[in-house]
Amino acid sequence: MIELGGTQANTDQTYITDGTDATFMQDVIEASQTGPVIVDFWAPWCGPCKTLGPAIEAAVTRAGGRVKLVKIDVDANPGYAGQLRVQSIPTVYAFHNGQPVDGFQGALPPSEIDAFVDKIAALGGEPEEEGLEAAIAAADAMLEAGEVTDAVETYAAVLQEEPNNATAYAGLVRGYLALGDIDQAEAVLNGAPADISQDPALEAVYAQITLARQAQQAGPLAELKAAIDADPTDHQARLDYATALHANGQTEEAITQLLDLFARDREWNDGAAKAQLFNIFEALKPTDPLVLNGRRKLSSLIFA
Numbered sequence: 001m002i003e004l005g006g007t008q009a010n011t012d013q014t015y016i017t018d019g020t021d022a023t024f025m026q027d028v029i030e031a032s033q034t035g036p037v038i039v040d041f042w043a044p045w046c047g048p049c050k051t052l053g054p055a056i057e058a059a060v061t062r063a064g065g066r067v068k069l070v071k072i073d074v075d076a077n078p079g080y081a082g083q084l085r086v087q088s089i090p091t092v093y094a095f096h097n098g099q100p101v102d103g104f105q106g107a108l109p110p111s112e113i114d115a116f117v118d119k120i121a122a123l124g125g126e127p128e129e130e131g132l133e134a135a136i137a138a139a140d141a142m143l144e145a146g147e148v149t150d151a152v153e154t155y156a157a158v159l160q161e162e163p164n165n166a167t168a169y170a171g172l173v174r175g176y177l178a179l180g181d182i183d184q185a186e187a188v189l190n191g192a193p194a195d196i197s198q199d200p201a202l203e204a205v206y207a208q209i210t211l212a213r214q215a216q217q218a219g220p221l222a223e224l225k226a227a228i229d230a231d232p233t234d235h236q237a238r239l240d241y242a243t244a245l246h247a248n249g250q251t252e253e254a255i256t257q258l259l260d261l262f263a264r265d266r267e268w269n270d271g272a273a274k275a276q277l278f279n280i281f282e283a284l285k286p287t288d289p290l291v292l293n294g295r296r297k298l299s300s301l302i303f304a
Contacts, residue, residue, distance in 0.1 A: 016057055019070035021079035027070045032095035035124045036067045038117065041084075041091045043075050048107040049090045055110050056092065059117035063134070066121040094120040115142055119150060122157040132158055136167055143171065148178045166192070166199035173205040182212050207282035215247030235261055235268045239276065246280060255280060255294045263301050274298070 019027045019039070031037050040056055042049035053071070060069040074081040074089060084093060084100070093103040094116075102120060118138030139154035152175035158168040169192045176185035186209050192202055221244050227237035238261045246254035255277065262273040277298060281291045 015063075015065050015068040016060055017068070017070055019072045019077070021072075021077040024070075024072075024077075024080045028095050029098050031068060031070075032098055036101075036120045037095045038067060038069050038120060039093045039095065040069060040071045041074050041081050041086050041089055041093075042071060043073060043089055045075075046089050052090045052092075052107040052113070055108075055113045056117065059110075059114045062114075063117055063121045066124050067117060092116075094123075096120070096123045111141070114138065115147070115150070119154045119157070122154055122161070124161075132162055132165065132168075136165075136171060139168075139171055139175075143175060143178060148175055151175050152179070164193050164196050166196040166201045169196065170199075170201035170205045173202075174208065177205075177208055177212055182209060182216075185209055185212075204282050204284075207279045210279050211246060211283055214243045218244035218247040221245065221248060233264070235265060235272075239269070239272055242276065251280065251284075252290055255290060259294070259297055259301065262298065266301070 017027060028037050028039055038056070038060065040053065042053060057069060060067055072081065074086060081091075084091075088105055090107065091103065091105045093100050095101065101123070102116070104116065108116070115138045118135045119142075122132070122135035122138075135154055135158050139151045139158070142148070142151035142154065152172060155168045155172040155175060158165055159172065162168070169188065173185045173189050176182075176188060185205070189202065189205060189209065196202060219240055221241070224237055224241035224244055227234055228241055231237070238257055242254045242257035242261070245251075245257065258273045258277045258280075261268070262277070266274065277294065281294060284291050
């Protein structure tokens, strides 16, 4: 057991090691040819290192060997730290195929460290299925936190290892939608392998693309609301109002308007109200309360 930055690192784990300038080529450059390697540059006197060290070791341990960690004391080994222009510590670099591919400086929150390690681990060749699932979960968390570019990169890395992963494909589409690039989202979806094209995850993002296209054409909420207040039988205005509500993030209100339209004339425009409701339901998670309540109300109207 060796003290590293005020923490105890288990040197029995071959994927967490103490590195030196003398072993850098073997431990990092050569090792990264067969799997990703993260390098943590630290020093015994560095306070933030004492926070980062245990967190990144824990994240690498949870990765179960899909990524290795090499810890280098810059006071004792200034050579490669200087070559990589490490100007402050802690500094973390990730290597893949002999080259640095990512990195950060300073101590990060544990959730961000976990996401970073999972993203780098996803670069490795032929990870275990559970490793891919962890990478996708990390990408989902990035997307939820607004770290869209990192999420897109992680989904893409998973697809390099498992091209038929429908969940990763759907995530990549959602990432481009979050970036506002509907055309690229649609291109990614159209490029999905045929044997996963009917997967529920891809059907959901297809619905999201449809709604995003409609949102581009949505009219002003106030004008549309005034139109249906003036003439409640103006079905097109009500449909357009529901579309604009959804585009504005008012999903529950959009569902209410579509249910109202369905109740008024279920056959109008080839069942447009029902079709739009299904678009919204498919774009949401099946267990979302809006979906459950909306489907229940729609069923009540159908069988009334």
